[in-house]
Amino acid sequence: MAGQSLPQWPPEITDEQREALTLRATTYALSHGLVYLPPADVQPPVPTSAIHAPLALFPSPFPREHFELARRLQRDYNVLYARIAMDEEFLDNVMGAERGVGRVDEFTGQLWRLWKRLRDQGISQTRHLGLFRSDYLLHKEGEDAPLELKQVEFNTISSSFGALSQNVAKLHRHLLATTEYYNTSPILRLENLPPNDTISGLAEGLAAAHKAYGSPSAWILFVVQDGERNVFDQRWLEYELIEKHSIRVIRQTFGQLAVSAEVVPVSRILRLRLPGSLPRGAESVEISTVYFRAGYTPKDYPTAAHYETRYLLESSAAIKCPSLQLQLAGGKKVQQVLTTPSVFGRYASGSVIGDTEGLRRSWMxxxxxxxxxxxxxxxxxxxxxxxxxxxxxxxxxxxxxxxxxxxxxxxxxxxxxxxxxxxxxIRTPGGLGNYLVRAGGGTAGAIKTEVVSELGIFGWALFGGPDGSVEEKEVGWLLRTKGKDSNEGGIAAGFSVLDSVVLVD
Structure with a gap:
């Protein structure tokens, strides 16, 4: 039956073939921006070197039917979480600091109180942008049970590695084109390596928000972390925005924004004052869209002033990606409460969700x-x-x-x-391995180990306005592969490598 089993993996290769593939993979990665900044106690203000991102030498097998299912479900998830984010009463009850988990989780409570303060002052978000990623694992209940697609979590803030995942998919296509993987497996064919255009897709979402804001000369603000090593994943989106959409991007940390950001009274226009740093001698720039690649962890708010900077940004007319309420909608408690039939039915009503059973079956x-x-x-x-x-x-x-x-x-x-x-x-199937390559290992640094692969599907949704409409798309994917003995899956946290899929029937 299609999709019920996976091949033994990876194919057998000689030491010489492994070394040759490793050399090709690492040099391709360094040549094509599949890179990180190296670890450092303090990152230099101007980078002096880069290392390739951790990567898998082979693409990992994934059932075609489940891959296509995950892509189809993304559009329903886009609409579902847009509807949740616009339900203030639900978020107050589930995530709030008066009736929800914000009473006992300090960070959640801080975010909710900022949102409540905005509402108390009559400030609301007219439109919201979500750049989402829904993460899945394959599940096998027993030895003879069929494979199932099960959701790990749904990310509403700083959904990263879209750009680098596109590049690692290209890397595997390059290895296939140049070596044919030494004809080691019949499934390693171009038609089984799906294209991945996540960079253009995510940039399209940001450009849609910029257009909806209505000021073509405005810039997009990327809010970033101090000492960010994954800067190149973000830069690819910046380059796409200027080259394909003629939209300029400025990167600032919360600390920098505490000095540069101001909200104009009445109009609520967000401006950044950066005299001497802008084209044509401009003193400041208007911001159309605030894209948060920081702000998802308490470590991003070491002082009360950092929360105040977040509040200032949220109080502006710029479209936030995500707004506070959309960030709260991505909480694990929301994911759990959604599995209650009465709650899910509330958001799935009115035929806005195409495959309600598909969503339900994806939940543990x-x-x-x-x-x-x-x-x-x-x-x-x-x-x-x-x-x-x-x-x-x-x-x-x-x-x-x-x-x-x-x-x-x-x-x-x-x-x-x-x-x-x-x-x-989630009980992942066994018998799958890969060669995991980390920087600094040389051509002998591809370590063969049993692995688990997590599929992420990207999408965006621009929603709100007077009619509460939702414009959304599914825009790409990633695969993160980790050693079977590792419980966590965050690449930036050092537990995973970037990978891509080879589809199997």
């Missing part, structure tokens, strides 16, 4: 640790070996798995249980 079982008094905790203890516990955090390294769950529950204060969800573990 989930519950809140605070459910039913002590029942949620008791179930988590009893089923610990089949679970992962998730807090309201992004960026990797935050989850608690299997045998670590009981001792964690022993130390978790009762009042903090509401901030955590329990999710059934």
């Amino acid at each position: 079982g989930m519950w809140g640790l605070d459910e039913g008094g002590l029942e949620g905790v008791r179930e988590a203890r009893d089923q610990a070996q089949n679970l992962v516990l998730k807090p309201q955090r992004e960026g990797g390294g935050n989850n608690v798995y299997k045998s670590d769950i009981p001792p964690f529950l022993d130390t978790l204060p009762a009042e903090e249980r509401e901030a955590w969800i329990a999710m059934e573990l």
Whole structure:
């Protein structure tokens, strides 16, 4: 049956072939911007070197039917999360600091209070932009069970690696074109390596927001982290915006914006004052769209002033990607509550969601640790070996798995249980390996290991306005591959490599 099994992987190659593929892969990566800044205690103001991003030597097999299903579902997820973000009462109840998880999760509470303050002052977002990524793993319940596509999470802020993922897909096509992978597998054919145009797709979303804002001469602001190593993934979007859409981009950290940003009274236009740094002697620029590649972790707000800078940006008329409410909509608690039939039915009504059953089937079982008094905790203890516990955090390294769950529950204060969800573990199929290549290993640095691959599908949605309309698209994909013994999947956190798919029937 199609998609029910995967081939043994990777194909057998000699040491000489491995070294040749590694050399070709690393030099291609360095030549085509598939790069990071090297680790440093403090990144220099002007980069002096770069290293290739961690990558897989072979594309990893993925069932064609599940790949196409994930792409189809993305458009429904775009609409679903747009509708959630516009439901203020729901977000107040689930994520708020008065009735929701923001009461016990300080970071969530801080974000919600900023949003509440805006509303109390009569400031609302007329339009929102989401650059989304929905992440999936293949699930196999038992030895004879069929493969299923199961969602890991839905990302509404700083959905990264779109640009570098496009480049690693091109890298694998290059290796196929130049070496034919030494004819080691019949599935390694061009028709099984799908194109990936994520850069143009994500830039199209940002350009759509810029156009909706209505000031062609305005710029787009990228809010970035101090010491960002993944800068090139962001720069590719910047280059696409200027070269294909004639839209200029400016990059600023929260610390820099505390000095440069101002909101003009009445019009609420966001301007950045940068005298001496702008074309034609301009003192300041108007901002059409604020794209957050920072702001998803408490570490991005080390002082109260950083939260105030976020508030200033949110109070402006610029379109935010994401707005505070859309960021809150991406919380793990929302993901869990959505699995409740009555809640999901509320957003799936009116034929706005095309494949409601497809969305439902993509979910694992989930519950809140605070459910039913002590029942949620008791179930988590009893089923610990089949679970992962998730807090309201992004960026990797935050989850608690299997045998670590009981001792964690022993130390978790009762009042903090509401901030955590329990999710059934996705049982990934075995027998898959790859060669993982990290910078600095030389031609012998491709390490063969058993792996798990996580598929991410990108999409964007521009929504709001007087009619609450949603303009959206599915725009590309990524594959992150990690060693089977690694629980986490964040590339920037050092647990994964960039990969691409070879589709199998």
